[in-house]
Amino acid sequence: MASLTSRALQRRVYSAVSWVLCTFAFALVAFPLFDILAIVFRRGASAISPGLFTQVTNGISGGLLNAIEGTLVLSGGSLLFAVPIGVIAGIYLSEYGHGMFGKVVRFLCDVLTGVPSIVLGYFAYVTMVVELGWQFSALAGAITLAIMIVPYIARFSELELSQIPYSLREAGYALGMKERTVIAHILFPIAWPGILTGILLALAISVGETAPLIYTAGWSNYMWNGHLTKEPIGYLTYVIWSFINQPFASAHALAFAAAFLVVFTVLLINVGARLLVKRRRYFE
Amino acid sequence: MRVRPIRIFVILVASLIPITLAAIFIFLTLYSWPAIQFNGVHFLFGRIWDLGNLYRNPVMVHGTSVPRGANYGILVFIVGTLATSFIALLLSLPISLLVAMFLAEGVPEQFRPALSLVVELLASVPSVVYGLWGYAVLIPFVANFLGPALASVAGFIPFFSGPVGSGYGLLTASLVLAIMTVPIITSTVYSGLIRVPREIKEATFALGATRFEVVRKVMLPSVRKNVIGAVILGLGRALGETMAVLMVSGGALNYLPGTIYSPITTMAAFIVSQLDSALQDPTGMAVHSLAEIALVLLMIAVLVNIVARALTGGQGHIAYG
Structure with a gap:
């Protein structure tokens, strides 16, 4: 050199x-x-103990059973709304959404993902909690989370479906299949691992969400009594936010235990979702 | 043409998305209408947020019943929101560009998935956990180390001069937001970089450029639009971030930040922190005014997102929120 x-x-x-x-x-x-x-x-x-999973929160100590149950109810409930709507919207965007209206839906879908979660929370508060009189409730919380995650599921489903070669659809039509049969029996069996990945990532988002729930689900120290409205419900992220501000060691321990459970769940879902995508690539 | 039920069905379900967005806009406007009428333009430029005397009988002002002495001005929160977002992006943009270049060209291809996983996991950490980390790690760090260091090095600039305070404030909130915006900017720029045509790279190598010159002087300029879009997307995230900011910002009320260590509040964080006090207002004007903040925040966020999506073409970042 x-x-x-x-x-x-x-x-x-x-x-x-x-x-x-x-x-x-x-x-x-x-x-x-x-x-x-x-x-x-x-x-x-270090804060994990069996009591965490068997007792409810009691003031600033006790367990997290009510919060764990609440997070499962709220996130699971949000999937009940968001999965059908999101996947069908994804089918629309991928199969029929090439015109003007499809462009508008796709664009607004992206805009909706950018709406701050607290704005969604306040919208849900004034409509469901106040005007509809549901008060702080599991239903209001679950619907709010669903509004948050529908656009993710829709765009992910669209992405997966639109990657399937057009010739497969044509083969179906050539055999005399109806559009719904093509979607259900050709497109869906191919696309489901990718769609499931999108659903899992959306689930991870809903498990970690806090701000909109403060305005819709409220907080409860007790186990959920099964009422969809007029009954506040606890959730793990509330414990993190609220208990870390208390000047007691037991409250801090609960906050970190809740954070541990949330982070662990979110990471597990994320890594699992990625493995799902990887496995699919190998088998294709 | 035959009407296909399946098509009508999917169109109806898909239109729920635009309908929801419209409903958010319409209902927030309707609900905040009394506040919009009462507050006027003063809402955006007033510094004082005062719920008024909630224990005495409400008074009538311009035909609306409000608590005595009530005054709703959100300039402090607008400034807090813009200041934290601006400082956060100032920090995260250069770092994100370096990381994106590193991932796209600096590492062997077989390490890329593992390293980009770090960035993706950073995006998946819930904001309340960032808040917890900010509270437990960043606040003591800023109060005991970074703050005093900045004040002694750059203290001659008024904005950086002490006292450093408790660690809650503009600097800490901006640092947390910077970390939270890094994955958004990095992944958007990175997905642009790896789509740069191979021929362009090879042509530049053929001219004798080093690998860094290829990525810095040819690839990065060719994804300029992605970079701008990415910054605006990051801005959208930073403007609307709630929990992490709420937990480290110190919650200032009624005064503008004097230094980078001052406590601040953002619009989003303020909405959460005010729920309990606002509910005490028998006239409901406080709750209407909070709705007006949410409406302002919604309009800013939608505007920012429209610009960002238009620039990036809506690609490559749907997994992040």
């Missing part, structure tokens, strides 16, 4: 230094993730 001019040397040094900077930037981004995981797992795991 004796022939290197000083200009060429300068450029190489500049490039090498820049790559070091890039690596440093990546480390700077990776550090918070690992630190969040480390602190949540360390302080959360």
